[in-house]
Amino acid sequence: VQLQASGGGLVQAGGSLRLSCAASGRTVSDPSMGWFRQAPGKEREFVAAISGSFGVTNYADSVKGRFTISRDFAKNTVHLQMTSVTPEDTAVYYCAYRRFGYSDYRAGPKYDSWGQGTQVTVSS
Secondary structure (H helix, E strand, O other), rough: OOOEOOOOEEEEOOOOOEEEEEEEOOOOOEEEEEEEEOOOOOEEEEEEOOOOOOOEEEEOOOOOOOOOEEEEHHHHHEEOOOOOOOOOHHHEEEEEEEEOOOOOOOOHHHHHHHOOEEEEEEOO
């Protein structure tokens, strides 16, 4: 499976941004998908995930109430709507694809495929 992320860029603190990730190749009908991010000098961290079967969503505490993950099954696409962003949200954002299961959704190694990353920079 190949993942193409888009939508990153420069945004002012308090603003909004929408990331998208399109899956192609040998996709399955109901994968779980997630977003992770990595800031300079820091480890990659979980941001949000959405399950395949019922669209259950989960978020990191740091983004809960500000970010929303959603998906378009017909287009094999997942979105991350980011609102009320802060400079602490500055990072490279990666989408991830998991063919089966949703347990341990915060664990990067559970995902089968990764996108190339898209840079999000929040200015103060």
